[in-house]
Amino acid sequence: MLLDRxxxxxxxxxxxxxxxxxxxxxxxRPSACxxxxxxxxxxxxxIRTIAGLRPYRASGFVVRTEPLGDKRLVHNxxxxxxxxxxxxxxxxxxxxxxxxxxxxxxxxIGAGALGLTTARLVQEAGFPVTxxxxxxxxxxxxxxxxxxxxxxxxxxxxxxxPEWRRQFLAAMDYSWRRFQIMVGDDSAxxxxxxxxxxxxxxxxxxx
Ligand SMILES: Cc1cc2nc3c(=O)[nH]c(=O)nc-3n(C[C@H](O)[C@H](O)[C@H](O)COP(=O)(O)OP(=O)(O)OC[C@H]3O[C@@H](n4cnc5c(N)ncnc54)[C@H](O)[C@@H]3O)c2cc1C
Numbered sequence: 001m002l003l004d005r006x007x008x009x010x011x012x013x014x015x016x017x018x019x020x021x022x023x024x025x026x027x028x029r030p031s032a033c034x035x036x037x038x039x040x041x042x043x044x045x046x047i048r049t050i051a052g053l054r055p056y057r058a059s060g061f062v063v064r065t066e067p068l069g070d071k072r073l074v075h076n077x078x079x080x081x082x083x084x085x086x087x088x089x090x091x092x093x094x095x096x097x098x099x100x101x102x103x104x105x106x107x108x109i110g111a112g113a114l115g116l117t118t119a120r121l122v123q124e125a126g127f128p129v130t131x132x133x134x135x136x137x138x139x140x141x142x143x144x145x146x147x148x149x150x151x152x153x154x155x156x157x158x159x160x161x162p163e164w165r166r167q168f169l170a171a172m173d174y175s176w177r178r179f180q181i182m183v184g185d186d187s188a189x190x191x192x193x194x195x196x197x198x199x200x201x202x203x204x205x206x207x
Pocket of ligand 1: 051052053054077078079080081082083084085086109110111112113114115132133134135136140141142143144145146147148149150
């Protein structure tokens with residue numbers, strides 16, 4: 001039975017879920033319900049308490065270039081609560097900006113989701129890359145994040161430009177397809193990976 005979210009929330013949920021309630025004795029539970037092991041929740045089971053920040057710009061994450069002497073500096077920051085969601089896509093925009101017309105090695109600063117995806121994309125494009133970082137995983141914000149695909153909490157609706165919205169959509173499109181490939185969806189790979197990695201048996205190793 002398929003219900004839309006509103007119908008489910010308004011009317012269906014109580015009736016549907018009541019059939020699976022785990023309150024009461026095990027023998028009283030309807031056999032159609034898959035038994036879920038009870039969760040052991042207790043303060044003594046907390047192994048670590050950490051905090052992380054979600055820095056962002058009201059006008060949205062920043063991907064742009066700037067000359068730095070004879071080098072090209074590419075900024076890729078400010079993803080707030082959606083940096084993992086946007087990582088592959090935002091880093092693809094950054095890599096494309098930085099690598100266009102470039103030759104020689106590439107330096108990436110930072111070993112969070114954005115730095116590591118950028119480094120991987122640069123590597124896939126055939127350039128030697130070195131990552132420089134003050135902290136490595138597991139001591140990065142990226143390492144403490146929930147890691148859900150959730151493109152929210154990283155801009156203010158009233159402060160973004162149409163140009164930025166296009167950048168956001170382009171980043172989401174690429175990110176989504178990259179994550180799909182990682183869970184084995186071949187149909188998502190069109191235009192996503194270098195052709196040498198798409199074809200042939202060796203490509204499956206990289207998923
Ligand atoms: C609790 C929490 C939950 C979250 N949940 C989600 C989620 O479910 N989904 C989602 O998409 N996003 C989530 N986020 C947001 C996401 O974690 C961030 O947007 C993302 O991790 C940012 O990645 P980053 O690579 O820019 O930064 P970081 O992971 O912070 O990495 C920065 C890197 O740069 C290095 N660095 C910094 N300064 C210097 C310097 N001066 N010199 C050299 N190196 C430097 C650091 O050492 C580090 O290696 C969450 C965030 C938090 C805090």
